[in-house]
Amino acid sequence: MELDAKTLETLAWLSRLDIPADEEAALSSSIAEMLTFFRQLSALDTEGVPPTAHIAPLENVLREDEPFSERLDRDLLLSGTESEDGLITLPKVIG
């Protein structure tokens, strides 16, 4: 089974990835092979079974809004990000 070109293109767009031409065939068949493997799950009877999103027995509660003084912004800008005058630089977004 092969993954059709249009589906691969949509996936690449969703993933913000380009598919190099020399990888397209191998990637397509490898993804198709995994999807066939995933389809084994369809044989499993899951009627009425709740999905598990997370294993931790925790409730999503808000913590106290306590101020803290750690300032990482300057350090973050120095950690390999392209920046100028304390701001991250980007290509022009609005034409």
Add this chain to the structure above:
Amino acid sequence: MKYSEMDIAALSALLQKREVSARELADDALKAIAETDGTVGAYLTVAQDEAFRQADLADDMLKNGTAGPLTGIPFAMKDNICTKGIRTTCASKMLENWLPVYDACVTEQLKKAGAVMLGKTNMDEFAMGSSSENSALQVTHNPAAPDYVPGGSSGGSAAAVAANECAFAIGSDTGGSIRQPASFCGVVGMKPTYGTVSRYGLVAYASSFDQIGPLTKTVADNAKVLEAISCHDRRDSTSLPEFDTNYSALIGKDLTGMKIGLPKEYFGRGIHADVAALVQNAAKQLEQAGAVMEECSLPAVEYALPAYYVLCCAEASSNLARFDGIRYGFRADGIEDLDQLYRKTRTQGFGREVRRRILLGNYVLSAGYYDAYYKKAQQARTLLIRAFAELFQRYDMLLTPVAPTPAYQIGEKAGDPMEMALGDICTVPVNLGGLPAISVPCGTSAAADGAKLPVGFQLIGPAFSEAKLYQAASAYEKCGIAAR
């Protein structure tokens, strides 16, 4: 015996008696790395200055009476765990030169304990893989047989311990990434209960599975390291609030009355004859040590592997969206607009396996496929959790192989990600269930070329059963040593 060959307990005793200083141990360990790592390739970064700085702090702790069991002990850290000011690459071009501005909780805990970090270890890129061959930066060789893989994704950590390039190492385990390399390299590896070691500062791969744990030379050492790194941490929303961290408590106690199940599904098709024989032999030794062994069944594992890969790819596609060329690390050149910035950066910065998993993750999460894949896998996860819970009403723990085969040759499976994935069959059910499991060396398998490849067995327990797992593993280790 050389310092580099000693375990934590022996080194700690020497440090406490002032027969050696932390600085001398750090120097010795760095020399061992310089001598050995050229052929092993375990380390991506050796942090010599930081190691001496931490060693001096450890010597102060030893002098002023605040030292603990890990004070002055040299260790290695997997390169997906943040270390302030020391590059943390995830073995990816995306983060090749990234310097974290903060320490992970585990890094903080080990600094507090006075342990001495020697450097950062190689791994599969973003922890995606089972042989460390997906590293974009380096090849790691199995210290037991250099033509063979060390396993993965924490292959550098396992190899560093096995090659005596550190006294212990820290790894992370999403689907077996501590236990399988531990088995391949012949060291002890623990994947603890989900939520007992903070993930703050661990670069996320599949957040509902990822868990940090120790790789060591002995079982007792492993318990000591886990005691040092596990704690509640409010910066990780999945960190559990209260649990007992006295993991060494039962080591040395006899196993009389302990019931261990052998799920027959783990010993079936695809399991190498030597692996099955060595694990069965370990079962006999545990029986002689007082445990009651009984065959049992866990049919739900049949769906564990596809369920795991659906969920981990889905979580990875979401987690790795943050690598956009803007906030972290690598940014592609020659960019004209924002969309191109994302696409070029991600295509050039991520390796092939990472891109494949992101694409798969986005497929199973997309409209029209979500119920058939993602939700179905989450339901399979529920069924597996229930099946484990039923078995743990009858058994204290389960004994299984860690991997279906011993280590394979470098390059042998690299071109076949599906075959590589099938090697995770024995380890992923544990991560789906959030359970603790330990990998313990139990012998070697002779390859056709004469290589002697280490093999481990796995003990799986219910949540928070680490102390019992260490008890059984340690009892085996003692009778194993006696048998040798």
